[in-house]
Amino acid sequence: AQKVTQAQTEISVVEKEDVTLDCVYETRDTTYYLFWYKQPPSGELVFLIRRNSFDEQNEISGRYSWNFQKSTSSFNFTITASQVVDSAVYFCALRSYNTDKLIFGTGTRLQVFP
Amino acid sequence: DVKVTQSSRYLVKRTGEKVFLECVQDMDHENMFWYRQDPGLGLRLIYFSYDVKMKEKGDIPEGYSVSREKKERFSLILESASTNQTSMYLCASSPGLAGDPYEQYFGPGTRLTVT
Numbered sequence: 001a002q003k004v005t006q007a008q009t010e011i012s013v014v015e016k017e018d019v020t021l022d023c024v025y026e027t028r029d030t031t032y033y034l035f036w037y038k039q040p041p042s043g044e045l046v047f048l049i050r051r052n053s054f055d056e057q058n059e060i061s062g063r064y065s066w067n068f069q070k071s072t073s074s075f076n077f078t079i080t081a082s083q084v085v086d087s088a089v090y091f092c093a094l095r096s097y098n099t100d101k102l103i104f105g106t107g108t109r110l111q112v113f114p
Numbered sequence: 115d116v117k118v119t120q121s122s123r124y125l126v127k128r129t130g131e132k133v134f135l136e137c138v139q140d141m142d143h144e145n146m147f148w149y150r151q152d153p154g155l156g157l158r159l160i161y162f163s164y165d166v167k168m169k170e171k172g173d174i175p176e177g178y179s180v181s182r183e184k185k186e187r188f189s190l191i192l193e194s195a196s197t198n199q200t201s202m203y204l205c206a207s208s209p210g211l212a213g214d215p216y217e218q219y220f221g222p223g224t225r226l227t228v229t
Contacts (some may be wrong), residue, residue, distance in 0.1 A: 009154075034219060043123075045204065045220035056199065091156065100145050100164060101172070102218060106156040 002027045004094050005104035013082050014113050021077040021108045023092030028052075031097035034068065034075045039089040039107070051075060082112045117138045117141070118221035120205050126227045133192040135224050137205030142211030147218065148180065148186035149173075151202040163188055164210065202226075 003026040013019045025034065036048040049059060050066050059066045063080045079086055092105045116147075121136035139146065145164050149157040159172030161180040171181050177199060181189045188207075194197055202225050206218040 006156075037220075043202065043204075043223040043225075045206075047217045047219070050217055100147075100162065100210075101159060102147075103158075104157040106154060 002029075002094055002096065002103045003093050004103050004105035005092075006092055006108050007101075007104070008108045010015040010109040010111070012111045012113065015083060016079065016081050018084050018111075019110065019112075021079075021090050021092075021110065022066045023075045023077065023105060025073050025092070025094045026074065027042050027073075027094060027096065029098075031095045033097075035095070035102070036066065036075075036077050037091045037093065039091065041088070045091065050078075082110075084112050084114055086110060087112045118205055118219050120203075120222050120224050122219040123222060124225050124227075126211045126229065127192075127195050128229055129196060131192075131195050131228075133195045133228075135190040135192075135203055135205075135226070137188045137190070137207075139188075139207035139219070140185055140186065141207065141209075141219070142185065143207040143219075144185075145208045145218075147183065147206040147208075148178075148188065148190045149206065150174070151203045151204055151223070157204065160190065161164065165213055174222055195226075197228050200226060 001018045005024045032053045034051045037045040039045050067076045088105045089109045091107045093102045118139045132152040147162040163169045163182040179191045182200045205221040208218045209216050
């Protein structure tokens, strides 16, 4: 069975702090894709990143970085120097190679206070 | 840019009413999806469609049906709305071919309240 676990329900930080959102997944597939989405208060899910199972290289995009480790089945997301605009619900998701379905975690609500 | 639109942002309906939620995408995507989002449960797939007139049940199809008469439009139907269907409904679309590493594109959501 496939599963995505986001154990952190809610995180509160003060602006400029670094914050890491955890994502642990379960799958028996050897080829799969991992995603992070952001859902701001407006409601629309915004795609942030996709990672292939055969590419464990970490990625950095501005203040955002992602750490993919197959050995621990984790795909963690770090925001450096957080800003109020980062306040949102963040979802991690998993998709197998041979399906169109996404399996979502339950999300982590991040609140960044000024 | 891919654009996915949903007919309403907020909707209030009475128990027993038939409810239609409409979703339109403008990028000629083969796949379209309907999810519901509830606190603590994340997004759960209701139905998806991989082609016109084709549909497959997701994880929670009970109480829902769907229609896809045109490629760009995917409708979610609540035949007889109940209070436990009060939720946020999100539509998404994506290109076809399961083997490709594509993402899903989401609409703004419809917050449905059934009273």
